[in-house]
Amino acid sequence: MSSMKDYYKILQIDPEASLEVMNGAYRSLVKQCHPDQFHTSRKSVMNEKMREINEAYQILSNPTSRAEFDRRHRSGGYGPSRPAAPKAAPSLRAQLNSILLWTTLSYVALTFLIKPLLSSPFVKFLLGLALIAFFVHIYRKQKYPKA
Secondary structure, three states, X not given: OOOOOOHHHHHOOOOOOOHXXXXXXXXXXXXXXXXXXXXXXXXXXXXXXXXXXXXXXHHHHOHHHHHHHHHHHHOOOOHHHOOOOOOOOOOHHHHHHHHHHHHHHHHHHHHHHHHHHOOOHHHHHHHHHHHHHHHHHHHHHHHOOOO
């Protein structure tokens, strides 16, 4: 679901507002936010704000595009009004497959790539600690995914 703008919020009107109310709100916002009223430091910000206001007015002032927007807005197709569905936790089988894959890849990397290059017991110890830290990180990431 793409996150689209809520044109009613941009124009600061109620979704049930009439065309006359919308026209008044639009004119008021244009007077407040027109870029020519601001210094160069704020001008680019106000240009973007005016672009949003004009886009919202263009969509909502046309009955056909407003009806389409309303249909999508009600169904959750626009804006962050409806929270995203939570991600399903990976199954135990998927977690075990992931652990097996990482363990196998680590073993192969250690056996054929790193071990022949390392002769110092201290370096091997540090590498073992790094691998343990890596696996703990992967385990925590799978157990507590970001929202």
